[in-house]
Amino acid sequence: MAQDAIAVEELVYTYGDLVAVDHIGFKVAEGEILGFLGPNGAGKTTTVKMLTGQLKPKGGKAHVLGMDVARDAGKVRGEIGVCFEQTNLYEQMSALENLELFARLFGISSFDGQALLKRVGLAGREKDKVEGYSKGMKQRLMVARSLVNRPRILFLDEPTAGLDPASAEAIRAVILEERQRGATVFLTTHDMMEADKLSDRVAFMDKGKIVALDTPHNLKQQYGKRALKAKVQTPSGELQDREVVLDQPETPDLIQKLFAGEKVVTIHSEEATLEDIFIKITGRGLKE
Amino acid sequence: MNPRGIRALVAKDFTLFFRNRFFALVTSLALVVYVILYFVMPGSVDETLEIGLYAPGWSAIPADMQKEGLEIHVAESLEDLEDGVTAHDYMAGIAIPGDLMEKLASGQRPQVDLYFASDTPEEAQAAVSSLIRELIYAQTGQPLAVDFSTQVLPGPDMVGKQIPPRDRMRPLFAVLLIVFETYGLATLITEEIEHRTIQALLVTPVSVKDLFAAKGITGITLAFGQGALFMAVVGGLNDQPVIIILALLLAALLVTGIGFLIASLAKDMMSVLAWGVLALVILVIPGMGVMFPGVITGWAKAIPSYYVVDTVDRVANYGSGWPDIWQNLLILVAFSVAFLLVGMVALRRRFQ
Numbered sequence: 001m002a003q004d005a006i007a008v009e010e011l012v013y014t015y016g017d018l019v020a021v022d023h024i025g026f027k028v029a030e031g032e033i034l035g036f037l038g039p040n041g042a043g044k045t046t047t048v049k050m051l052t053g054q055l056k057p058k059g060g061k062a063h064v065l066g067m068d069v070a071r072d073a074g075k076v077r078g079e080i081g082v083c084f085e086q087t088n089l090y091e092q093m094s095a096l097e098n099l100e101l102f103a104r105l106f107g108i109s110s111f112d113g114q115a116l117l118k119r120v121g122l123a124g125r126e127k128d129k130v131e132g133y134s135k136g137m138k139q140r141l142m143v144a145r146s147l148v149n150r151p152r153i154l155f156l157d158e159p160t161a162g163l164d165p166a167s168a169e170a171i172r173a174v175i176l177e178e179r180q181r182g183a184t185v186f187l188t189t190h191d192m193m194e195a196d197k198l199s200d201r202v203a204f205m206d207k208g209k210i211v212a213l214d215t216p217h218n219l220k221q222q223y224g225k226r227a228l229k230a231k232v233q234t235p236s237g238e239l240q241d242r243e244v245v246l247d248q249p250e251t252p253d254l255i256q257k258l259f260a261g262e263k264v265v266t267i268h269s270e271e272a273t274l275e276d277i278f279i280k281i282t283g284r285g286l287k288e
Numbered sequence: 289m290n291p292r293g294i295r296a297l298v299a300k301d302f303t304l305f306f307r308n309r310f311f312a313l314v315t316s317l318a319l320v321v322y323v324i325l326y327f328v329m330p331g332s333v334d335e336t337l338e339i340g341l342y343a344p345g346w347s348a349i350p351a352d353m354q355k356e357g358l359e360i361h362v363a364e365s366l367e368d369l370e371d372g373v374t375a376h377d378y379m380a381g382i383a384i385p386g387d388l389m390e391k392l393a394s395g396q397r398p399q400v401d402l403y404f405a406s407d408t409p410e411e412a413q414a415a416v417s418s419l420i421r422e423l424i425y426a427q428t429g430q431p432l433a434v435d436f437s438t439q440v441l442p443g444p445d446m447v448g449k450q451i452p453p454r455d456r457m458r459p460l461f462a463v464l465l466i467v468f469e470t471y472g473l474a475t476l477i478t479e480e481i482e483h484r485t486i487q488a489l490l491v492t493p494v495s496v497k498d499l500f501a502a503k504g505i506t507g508i509t510l511a512f513g514q515g516a517l518f519m520a521v522v523g524g525l526n527d528q529p530v531i532i533i534l535a536l537l538l539a540a541l542l543v544t545g546i547g548f549l550i551a552s553l554a555k556d557m558m559s560v561l562a563w564g565v566l567a568l569v570i571l572v573i574p575g576m577g578v579m580f581p582g583v584i585t586g587w588a589k590a591i592p593s594y595y596v597v598d599t600v601d602r603v604a605n606y607g608s609g610w611p612d613i614w615q616n617l618l619i620l621v622a623f624s625v626a627f628l629l630v631g632m633v634a635l636r637r638r639f640q
């Protein structure tokens with residue numbers, strides 16, 4: 001059985017009277033991709049800051065690769081890679097210089113920056129100053145920087161937010177490659193499709209607490225409903241929508257009735273989305 | 289501590305500093321301009337005091353009045369005398385009445401008129417008045433029945449110790465070069481905070497202590513390097529180089545602490561500029577005191593840079609040694625350590 005890459009128990013963080021993270025607990029196995037979802041202000045960033053040694057927990061325990069994040073923050077940081085949501089690169093330096101700087105900070109003596117830049121699609125622009133890069137290029141460089149030390153755990157905060165489809169797809173490909181290499185990925189995102197597509201499990205966080213944690217499939221099974229959506233034409237020629245909820249005892253009869261009685265123009269199956277499930281659990285949307 | 293990390297951060301800071309066109313230009317230009325200014329300024333002191341004299345009853349200037357360092361120009365008329373003063377041909381004009389001796393002999397109080405240009409400093413007027421009283425006393429054998437107000441100029445007695453203007457400027461230039469780095473360092477740190485690159489650094493094995501060490505090394509090297517280079521080029525390290533270097537090093541430590549403090553107070557680059565200019569103006573004030581003795585008085589001792597300026601001035605210009613300036617250095621150490629500690633505590637809070 002895979003060892004836990006991250007183990008969190010009763011973790012707490014407060015800003016004055018505000019409880020940002022309220023006694024949360026979860027585990028992430030090595031090599032797993034965990035999607036960490038929740039609206040703004042839910043406590044996701046504070047949780048990530050504690051796991052990456054930027055904030056000291058005010059209660060509970062958090063272990064990363066078996067190391068206590070409060071006691072061994074320096075060692076933890078040597079084993080992880082972090083990609084921030086907001087661009088924070090040295091814009092007066094080139095992409096290669098940015099990567100080489102971080103390689104030196106990680107104490108890596110033989111570092112092939114060119115290869116890493118090629119991997120994220122920035123070959124040929126490695127000597128240009130970052131200030132001239134597009135948002136997508138900067139984001140790809142941020143991802144490359146988080147990979148400089150071949151991290152065992154990769155923390156990615158909205159890695160594809162606001163990117164064009166090609167850049168977003170390039171970054172998703174790198175995330176899957178990293179998982180293939182054996183890295184654990186802690187993916188914070190608002191993009192439900194992305195979380196659904198990439199994550200082995202997803203955790204929903206709301207008001208400082210984890211309100212659900214499971215595979216996307218199980219969450220959909222537990223909280224969502226599958227349905228057939230059809231567009232039918234009435235004898236008067238009018239188009240109307242019909243919905244048949246699946247997995248119910250009466251479902252076969254309803255489907256039969258649909259095809260027998262009306263002229264079906266289009267039909268497709270529909271699954272609950274993670275967004276639907278989050279709304280069902282918390283009563284509010286992810287982007288609130 | 290992580291020496292490799294600190295080295296990498298210092299190298300990065302220097303790269304960014306010199307890629308900032310403003311800092312690269314100002315740093316190199318200031319150094320060059322101050323060195324040029326130093327060499328084009330007079331290297332010797334003209335101690336001759338030129339005075340105009342209108343004395344209608346006197347056939348010749350008494351030889352006693354043509355003392356060494358005092359040059360008397362005889363005016364043909366009162367109008368000539370006034371023109372000479374207005375045109376700055378001489379510092380002061382004296383109009384002695386033709387019946388001076390007779391009035392004195394008869395016990396009357398003759399009137400001696402003194403003329404100064406409107407921009408002649410009050411201190412210079414008082415000094416010239418005293419000099420004239422002495423000269424006339426020497427001629428007539430009795431005190432002149434004219435009241436002169438006498439003012440004592442503050443500051444050390446420089447009689448016989450006048451130094452060329454360019455050497456006077458040395459401490460001011462050195463302090464200007466060093467103090468500017470307060471702004472440079474504060475900008476480097478504020479940029480890191482504003483652009484959130486500090487966040488990226490703090491998820492690597494680099495600790496906050498390593499960051500402080502790196503910023504400290506950068507600040508001290510930039511400030512001290514320029515100050516020491518300037519002093520070396522202009523011959524300021526010829527006497528007691530160890531004391532001067534120590535004073536410059538402590539000054540660099542001081543501006544690094546102030547740079548940390550400004551970075552912790554500043555919300556953005558504009559506020560760095562505002563705080564930086566304020567610090568620059570305050571820290572340069574003691575340098576003005578060396579250039580213009582008497583302009584500032586004891587209150588300047590509350591400004592930490594006073595002890596840098598005073599040490600450099602006394603050692604480089606007047607040959608002072610350890611026994612004369614050890615107190616200065618001690619106070620400077622106290623100021624530097626205090627500012628560095630306060631700056632680090634304040635900045636640490638900002639980082640978090």
